[in-house]
Amino acid sequence: MKLNINGKTHNVDLPTDTPILWTLRDVLGMTGTKFGCGKALCGACTVMLDGTPIRSCIMPISSAENKAITTIEAISEQRVGQAVQQAWLDIAVPQCGYCQSGQIVSATALLRDNPKPSDKDIDNFMSGNICRCGTYTRIRHAIKVAAESLETTV
Amino acid sequence: MIKTNTNLAEQISNISRRDFIRGFALSGLVLAVGIPGASWAEDKNFGRNGMPNGWVDNPLVFVSIAEDGTVTIVAHRSEMGQGVRTSLPMVIADEMEADWSRVKVVQAPGDEKKFGNQNTDGSRSMRHFFMPMRNVGAAARLMLETAAAAVWSVPVTEVKAVFHEVHHEATGRILTYGEVAKAAAKLTVPLRSELVHKSSDEFRYIGKQSNKLIDGANIVEGKAEYGIDIRRDGMIYAVVAHPPAYGNTLTSYDDSDTLKVPGVLKTLTLASTPPPAIFNPLGGVVVVATNTWAAIKGREKLKIQWKSGPNAGYGTKAFRKEMEKSANSQGGKVLRSVGDVYKTFAETENKLQASYYIPHLVQAPMEPPVATAQYSNDFCELWGCTQNPQGAVDTVAHWLGFKPEQVKVNVTLLGGGFGRKSKPDYMVEAALVSKALGGKPVKLTWTREDDIQHSYFHTVSVEHFEGAFDDNNRASAWLHRTVAPSISSTFDADSVHQMPMEVGMGVVNVPYNLPNIQLENPAAAAHTRIGWYRSVSNIPHAFGVQSFIAEMANHVGRDHKEFLIELIGKDRKIDPKTLRDEWNYGESPDDYPLDTGRMHGVIEHVTNKANWGKKMAANSGQGLATHYSFVSYVAAVVEIAIVGDGEVTVPRIDVAIDCGPQVNPERIRSQIEGACVMGVSLALFSEISFTSGVADQNNFDGYKVARMNNGPMEIHVHIMPMTDYDAPLGGVGEPGMPPIAPALCNAIFAATGNRIRSLPVRNQLES
Numbered sequence A: 001m002k003l004n005i006n007g008k009t010h011n012v013d014l015p016t017d018t019p020i021l022w023t024l025r026d027v028l029g030m031t032g033t034k035f036g037c038g039k040a041l042c043g044a045c046t047v048m049l050d051g052t053p054i055r056s057c058i059m060p061i062s063s064a065e066n067k068a069i070t071t072i073e074a075i076s077e078q079r080v081g082q083a084v085q086q087a088w089l090d091i092a093v094p095q096c097g098y099c100q101s102g103q104i105v106s107a108t109a110l111l112r113d114n115p116k117p118s119d120k121d122i123d124n125f126m127s128g129n130i131c132r133c134g135t136y137t138r139i140r141h142a143i144k145v146a147a148e149s150l151e152t153t154v
Numbered sequence B: 001m002i003k004t005n006t007n008l009a010e011q012i013s014n015i016s017r018r019d020f021i022r023g024f025a026l027s028g029l030v031l032a033v034g035i036p037g038a039s040w041a042e043d044k045n046f047g048r049n050g051m052p053n054g055w056v057d058n059p060l061v062f063v064s065i066a067e068d069g070t071v072t073i074v075a076h077r078s079e080m081g082q083g084v085r086t087s088l089p090m091v092i093a094d095e096m097e098a099d100w101s102r103v104k105v106v107q108a109p110g111d112e113k114k115f116g117n118q119n120t121d122g123s124r125s126m127r128h129f130f131m132p133m134r135n136v137g138a139a140a141r142l143m144l145e146t147a148a149a150a151v152w153s154v155p156v157t158e159v160k161a162v163f164h165e166v167h168h169e170a171t172g173r174i175l176t177y178g179e180v181a182k183a184a185a186k187l188t189v190p191l192r193s194e195l196v197h198k199s200s201d202e203f204r205y206i207g208k209q210s211n212k213l214i215d216g217a218n219i220v221e222g223k224a225e226y227g228i229d230i231r232r233d234g235m236i237y238a239v240v241a242h243p244p245a246y247g248n249t250l251t252s253y254d255d256s257d258t259l260k261v262p263g264v265l266k267t268l269t270l271a272s273t274p275p276p277a278i279f280n281p282l283g284g285v286v287v288v289a290t291n292t293w294a295a296i297k298g299r300e301k302l303k304i305q306w307k308s309g310p311n312a313g314y315g316t317k318a319f320r321k322e323m324e325k326s327a328n329s330q331g332g333k334v335l336r337s338v339g340d341v342y343k344t345f346a347e348t349e350n351k352l353q354a355s356y357y358i359p360h361l362v363q364a365p366m367e368p369p370v371a372t373a374q375y376s377n378d379f380c381e382l383w384g385c386t387q388n389p390q391g392a393v394d395t396v397a398h399w400l401g402f403k404p405e406q407v408k409v410n411v412t413l414l415g416g417g418f419g420r421k422s423k424p425d426y427m428v429e430a431a432l433v434s435k436a437l438g439g440k441p442v443k444l445t446w447t448r449e450d451d452i453q454h455s456y457f458h459t460v461s462v463e464h465f466e467g468a469f470d471d472n473n474r475a476s477a478w479l480h481r482t483v484a485p486s487i488s489s490t491f492d493a494d495s496v497h498q499m500p501m502e503v504g505m506g507v508v509n510v511p512y513n514l515p516n517i518q519l520e521n522p523a524a525a526a527h528t529r530i531g532w533y534r535s536v537s538n539i540p541h542a543f544g545v546q547s548f549i550a551e552m553a554n555h556v557g558r559d560h561k562e563f564l565i566e567l568i569g570k571d572r573k574i575d576p577k578t579l580r581d582e583w584n585y586g587e588s589p590d591d592y593p594l595d596t597g598r599m600h601g602v603i604e605h606v607t608n609k610a611n612w613g614k615k616m617a618a619n620s621g622q623g624l625a626t627h628y629s630f631v632s633y634v635a636a637v638v639e640i641a642i643v644g645d646g647e648v649t650v651p652r653i654d655v656a657i658d659c660g661p662q663v664n665p666e667r668i669r670s671q672i673e674g675a676c677v678m679g680v681s682l683a684l685f686s687e688i689s690f691t692s693g694v695a696d697q698n699n700f701d702g703y704k705v706a707r708m709n710n711g712p713m714e715i716h717v718h719i720m721p722m723t724d725y726d727a728p729l730g731g732v733g734e735p736g737m738p739p740i741a742p743a744l745c746n747a748i749f750a751a752t753g754n755r756i757r758s759l760p761v762r763n764q765l766e767s
Helices: A020-027 A072-077 A079-090 A100-113 A119-126 A136-152 B008-012 B017-027 B084-095 B125-152 B177-185 B216-220 B292-300 B316-327 B341-347 B389-400 B425-436 B448-453 B538-555 B560-568 B596-609 B665-684 B740-752
Strands: A002-005 A008-011 A046-049 A052-055 A068-070 B063-065 B071-075 B103-107 B159-162 B165-168 B173-176 B236-241 B249-254 B264-270 B284-289 B303-307 B333-338 B351-358 B370-376 B379-384 B407-411 B442-445 B461-469 B475-483 B516-521 B620-629 B632-643 B647-658 B714-719
Touching: A020 A046, A020 B292, A046 A100, A052 A100, A072 A079, A072 A100, A079 A100, A079 A136, A079 B216, A100 A119, A100 A136, A100 B216, A119 A136, A136 B665, B063 B125, B063 B177, B071 B084, B084 B103, B084 B125, B125 B159, B125 B165, B125 B173, B125 B177, B165 B177, B173 B177, B236 B292, B236 B425, B249 B264, B249 B284, B264 B292, B264 B425, B284 B292, B284 B425, B292 B442, B316 B351, B316 B461, B316 B475, B341 B461, B341 B475, B341 B516, B351 B538, B370 B425, B379 B389, B379 B425, B389 B407, B389 B425, B425 B442, B461 B538, B475 B538, B475 B560, B538 B560, B538 B620, B538 B740, B560 B596, B560 B620, B596 B620, B596 B632, B596 B647, B596 B714, B620 B740, B632 B740, B647 B665, B647 B740, B665 B714, B665 B740
Parallel strands: A002 A068, B071 B103, B236 B442, B379 B407, B475 B516, B647 B714
Antiparallel strands: A002 A008, A046 A052, A046 A068, B063 B071, B159 B165, B165 B173, B236 B284, B249 B303, B264 B284, B333 B516, B351 B461, B370 B379, B370 B442, B461 B475, B620 B632, B632 B647
16 A cells, blocks of 8 residues: 655555554664554654654554655654754753654644643643653753744744 | 673672572573672772773774764763763763764674673763773873874974864964874874873863753654664564563464464574573564564464463562561561660660562663574674673573674664663574574564563562660661562572672661661562662662651651751761671772761752742642662652642652762753652552562553653752862762652652552552
């Protein structure tokens, strides 16, 4: 079947119940999206499907038919995504960095729909993304910094 | 002194010699290991000198400079979030006057003879390698200066390296690093005695605030390469169905449905190994497929018969009762005895006792264990997220019947480690599978279920305390019985007592100034693989000690902080030998005494910053705890608020750390912030329990950890200033963890009057 990933069409010959995650990672070699739990519990595998953040570890490729998948590799093509990445660097959010692909995709989706999120908005939206290194306070801070930078660069 | 030629042993750096030799003999491994003795031998080597393969400070090993001026620095320790790939190269760059923006960092493969000790564990990378890396930088600088002086035919004393250039001030001539690099590399490496280190006011990077991470850009773009991201031509994918209980073995299996799963190529078996566990693979059935998903699906369809082993009856409910019984009975191995606590208790009315339970935990790094291996007849190359690349080389070589030179371990970034990735069992699995498949490159992935059910688990503990008071409500007697299966059981299956390393994590090495002290360690056998998890035995010991001190203060109606400081006593430096601490984190007792002044200092600092004793809203409270670990001093004030039906929220944590001189303050802060979150996780949510030898939890739904909405809202890290860079460094990665859970539970007590004596808190406060 055909998959639209980051604006490019990929033909994959896989059972249609194969999760998007493993299709990206093992079949297409796009390893920026991470495996964390396989059960949509940790958010490490978050990608956008037609703009909506989804957990790609449980989402079969059949659900992506005629839809656009956006991964961390292309998040900088979105203005919001780029601002989020920059804030992440400015505040030195990452420790090991493994969960940050998913965190950044989630944060980008949050700020796109809610340009001025409150602490509570951030907590609610981001709580599906686990970070074992414990970067939560910096993520919260970075989301606010990204929001401010987006406000001033309109 | 046995010459060290492996570091396999050093992960647990201080099992007794007898235990070690037995453990390895049982495993069939023949190793000459240098084991820090169980007593203070005259010839004992400390710190970096005591580590297998010690340290290397040869600039030609660590630094190369291209003609375009790009400086390439080797990072020989594993990066798992602590920032070591930034911080250690930064030390070299600073000493050699390199422009950090023109530095590239490359990761060393496992080769300790070349690079020195690489076992990234024990919060010791900076503590052990600050000085060797300064030597590397200073030597590189001197070689660049010498090469430039030769070009100009002037004495080297007339030239000076300044930010990627060498200057001859008298004539204004300048040569760039790129221009003299080739000539400099041909020079003899200067003697250590010839090196002149920068003074601290000349530092560009060391001790300065910088948010630049060497891997930052790659991480935020999804380009950073972790163990799980390795791809090799023709690579296939594997997962393993491990025995559900440690010690169970494979009887038979039916893979007919497995082989029908599209993408599954074949199945094969790995033999189980008898105890001790060491770093041996667990055995089981391997499913090999064209992608990881097909392998996982194929594994689900296996029908496996397992034979029950010796741990198939392990249940933590019953085991807790057993441990509590031991903890409440006089006896057991006496670790330290001062005065006569039993006589004091018999003669005192005013006394108190309490026991605390801390469950098994699992490290659960976000990237589970993963390794890729490619075997050939006389060589095996691996790529993996390992904290201990030389240990991986040695263990894989043993399993393949190779010499260590026939194994290469390439180190990727680690998606977290927390001690799990010190144990290379998963790397051995990958190597054995590649061998079984005739040398095909294989990526072997542990799923989250594998990670949570088959880890080297943090131990399970009961910490029992009894205290007595004199007529002035001062503590007069202190009894601590610590009961927990020991990490040594992983190396010697019969081992039932905690090692010097474990009791040196806050049982014996407490400074409390009392006339009567009794420290005991009753036996406890292990029924699963016991390993180490960030801050190790400091977790249960600090939880017990710091909770009980708060209970004692409350019992006699005294302020917790004042009582704690009184117990610590006047500022003094205590020789760890006098505390019967035979380990002292491997450090010299002269360079690293237990300094109560520093402990007192962090308590005063953090209570001041947190506004200790301030008026709190209803259902809110502050809690205090201090703990000395990894030769650093930490105190924490945790603020909690109870909301809804007994849910604990953590609006604020303040932590003060005294870790001696600071190289990368920003990464110290981030490590402490992370330790706070992980400390809240284990205080409030996390537990591994066992039924019939099997962990009851298998993913993040059962094994709960802090998330954005239930972790601390604010974390304030206060680093004690220290500008003498010749002073000994303390650890950073682990010492932040131990005081968090007791401070949090002390805060719950302040808010509610409920004393938590069993972790995690979970729903204990619900009405």
